[in-house]
Amino acid sequence: MPAEYSDLSISDFASAIPDGAKLAIPADYAGVSMAATRALIRRKAKNLHLVGVPTSGLQAELLIGAGCVATLESSALTLGEYGPAPRFTKAVREGSIHLIDATCPAIHAGLQASQKGIPFMPLRGILGSDVLKHHPGWKVIQNPFSESEDPIVAIPAIQPDIALFHAPLADRDGNVWLGRKRELVNMSHASKTAFVTVDAICETSLFETEEMAAGVLPTLYVGEIYHAPNGSWPLPFWNGAKVDDAHMQEYMKMAASDAGFNEYLERYVYGESAMA
Template sequence: MTLSIEQLVDKIPNGAKIAVPADYAGIAMEATRALIRRNAHDLHIVGVPTSGLQSELLIGAGCVSVFESSALTLGEYNPPPRFSKAVKDGSIRLVDATCPAIHAALQASQKGAPFMPLRGIIGSDILQHHPDWKVINNPFNQDEDPVVIIPAIQPDVALFHAPMADKDGNVWVGRRRELVNMAQASKTALVTVEKIVETNLLEDEKIAAGTLPALYVGGISVCKNGSWPLGFWQGAKEDTAHLSDYRERAKTDEGFKSYLQEFVFRGEDK
């Protein structure tokens, strides 16, 4: 059974740790706007491995207490004004990481392991800011052979947008394997989709390999063009005029408030 967008985001409690993909992988923007309308708060966002407009809006609206990722970027529309302001005034806690570290930590949770080894960040300054990342010696080598172990990240929810789901709750993600990683690492996945199909996606040999089984999915909402104004790899291109408008408005508190009023609250008195 599909849910309304309000019912879907009601499954995300305040204080939840939410894994969200990079802007190119399928962003549940309609769910993001619904979270802001619900006045969600104290969210811990994990950008996999980066995040963009989705986290920028949630941070600007006061929904986020912790942002954990390797970057928050608006691409050609940088710098992200609300994120920059929140970091400067200390209204969010920033947990800096690297792309491989984020993926490794989720893979550990996906496999039910407490940590995942990673070698490439040895010698970088980021280790100084991560007392939870430990440098140990490779236990299979008698000589000095350091390796970093990254603790598992288990989000409460993986939230993303996908092209389609079937009536049984299976979701097609195509080649976006990071979405599978996110979903299997998390306690559940909540997904917005362009459409529902009547056939079982897992029974079609051509698309079964790119299908996330319903076992990992806790809720689905049909949201046509649900990634707008961002582009979608199985849909519309990004709305460049809208993103340019956002960048200019969000430079000031009043401009950001007017943006939320028009495009999130849709004229309601908030």
């Protein structure tokens, strides 16, 4: 059912994401719902299948460290200039998560196939690469329109259950403004529904003006909305918020050990200030 904005709690929002769900999540620069991430950890979500579109960072790192993730499908998990993601690195070494290695074009191609309702999308650029050798789900086929040998890779459709992200604005009809962030639109179209946290709620329809309407994700694609001002913290947000550099450096120090990571969760996830 299309969403209409309601004053549900962040706990209710996270509880509507079932254990075992396949979640499409954006890269750190594109609008990550860290408010929902912390709520998922608090409710002890299990067996999530994360699809990083096309990469992920702190969001997947925290969910993996908290034991919420069974599978990560992405072209990378990176914390950028802060260094290797410590909880992700530990999980890979221990084999506690299933890792589906991909490339950025392959992730986008799989989502495009889902958008179009077709079983696969052809892609050329990864022919001959090592990632292709180790990805049995991708099939090299003959171009059916060529009379000469012309291999092409068939990337299976990726249909997430939920696209989960943060946006600047929604209206009370459940429409969400995404501006120029087309990757968020594509994630939502490919998924069964979208769950969105937003900085603000608009009292008038986002379709009222041509300038706003061009960047709107219609309520048809949206399942839940939660009003979470600064809901991407500590990550940057393309609508204005900067990365909390001091917090990220603190995280890297604390997450280097199991005890330190657990202390981080107690302070910044389970702590009273993180419950909003």
